[in-house]
Amino acid sequence: MSILVSSWSKEAQAVPANYVFPPEIRPGDLAAPVCKGIPVIDLGQIGGHARAELLEKIIKASQDFGMFQVINHGVSEELMDDTMSLFKEFFDMPVEDKAAYYSEDKSKSFRLYTSGQNYLKDKVNYWKDSMKHSCHPLEDHIQSWPEKPARYREVVGTYSAEVRKLSLRILDLICEGMGIEMGYFADELSKSQSLVINHYPPCPNPSLVLGVGGHCDPNLVTILQQDVYGLQIFKGEQWVGVESLPHAFVINIANQLEMTSNGKLKSAKHRAVTNSSIARTSIVTFISPSRECVIEPAKALVSVCSPPLFKAVQYKEFSDTYMAKTHDPNSTAVESYKFQA
Ligand SMILES: O=C(O)CCC(=O)C(=O)O
Numbered sequence: 463m464s465i466l467v468s469s470w471s472k473e474a475q476a477v478p479a480n481y482v483f484p485p486e487i488r489p490g491d492l493a494a495p496v497c498k499g500i501p502v503i504d505l506g507q508i509g510g511h512a513r514a515e516l517l518e519k520i521i522k523a524s525q526d527f528g529m530f531q532v533i534n535h536g537v538s539e540e541l542m543d544d545t546m547s548l549f550k551e552f553f554d555m556p557v558e559d560k561a562a563y564y565s566e567d568k569s570k571s572f573r574l575y576t577s578g579q580n581y582l583k584d585k586v587n588y589w590k591d592s593m594k595h596s597c598h599p600l601e602d603h604i605q606s607w608p609e610k611p612a613r614y615r616e617v618v619g620t621y622s623a624e625v626r627k628l629s630l631r632i633l634d635l636i637c638e639g640m641g642i643e644m645g646y647f648a649d650e651l652s653k654s655q656s657l658v659i660n661h662y663p664p665c666p667n668p669s670l671v672l673g674v675g676g677h678c679d680p681n682l683v684t685i686l687q688q689d690v691y692g693l694q695i696f697k698g699e700q701w702v703g704v705e706s707l708p709h710a711f712v713i714n715i716a717n718q719l720e721m722t723s724n725g726k727l728k729s730a731k732h733r734a735v736t737n738s739s740i741a742r743t744s745i746v747t748f749i750s751p752s753r754e755c756v757i758e759p760a761k762a763l764v765s766v767c768s769p770p771l772f773k774a775v776q777y778k779e780f781s782d783t784y785m786a787k788t789h790d791p792n793s794t795a796v797e798s799y800k801f802q803a
């Protein structure tokens with residue numbers, strides 16, 4: 463347990479050597495510009511003329527940035543605040559309480575873990591602790607969730623169901639915007655839902671460390687809640703910050719949306735940096751296909767003029783390739799399934 467960053471970092475005067483990233487990867491100058499271009503989309507405006515405009519904004523943001531933020535999204539501010547407070551309370555619990563949930567067994571559907579296993583060959587650790595569990599269907603998983611803090615299952619159960627509704631709504635807007643039949647993503651492609659709560663304690667020298675390194679998410683779509691700045695995307699050959707907006711969700715286009723959209727939408731390469739004054743918690747919902755689901759470009763987007771760009775692949779095979787490629791700076795899992803030009 464002493465390896466949880468949150469259990470020793472308060473006393474740390476300097477960054478331990480096994481958390482210091484090589485100069486070419488570390489964030490260095492933290493004054494990365496905040497990217498004002500990432501659209502903030504108002505989901506309350508979806509009637510009449512506004513609808514066509516909204517669909518266009520969603521598709522354009524998903525092509526240009528692989529990311530957008532949503533407001534007036536239907537998940538109540540109280541529920542978002544309550545959930546964030548609860549996770550902060552979780553990470554503030556005494557080490558002995560958290561010990562019961564800690565595991566290094568990656569196959570567990572619920573576990574608290576730290577950055578020991580990261581994606582760099584030279585074994586530099588990320589400055590974070592995380593908790594992960596499955597959320598859907600709720601009745602199959604809720605019994606494995608923590609019992610502390612006392613309201614955990616009630617609050618997180620409601621949050622998971624509400625965020626699921628929102629994600630399916632956004633996926634249908636993406637269908638409508640791209641001209642795919644509604645509900646295309648609603649079944650096997652979005653069958654699985656998991657929650658990862660990342661906790662990044664304050665760091666004595668944030669310019670040397672990473673909360674999480676640059677990556678695209680392997681799933682279908684990711685819905686992220688943050689209340690402290692730290693998320694960045696790689697855009698125009700540089701890292702730029704994603705503004706932290708109270709009560710907005712960040713929507714992240716992930717690998718399976720890129721492949722099913724036949725490359726029309728792009729997955730966003732992103733990372734998280736830390737800061738020296740305040741702990742940051744991000745609540746990340748991953749909507750993913752079932753392991754058996756076959757991923758291929760949607761038929762509605764494929765024609766003689768627009769041939770399929772990606773080979774069909776079962777999601778479990780894709781996931782294995784993704785894990786194997788995390789060490790490879792020269793190619794990504796998505797590229798492995800591209801037809802050669
Ligand atoms: O904490 C963040 O802002 C990013 C987390 C993330 O990218 C992930 O968990 O996949």
Ligand SMILES: [Fe+2]
Nearest residue numbers: 677678679732
């Ligand atoms: Fe991510």
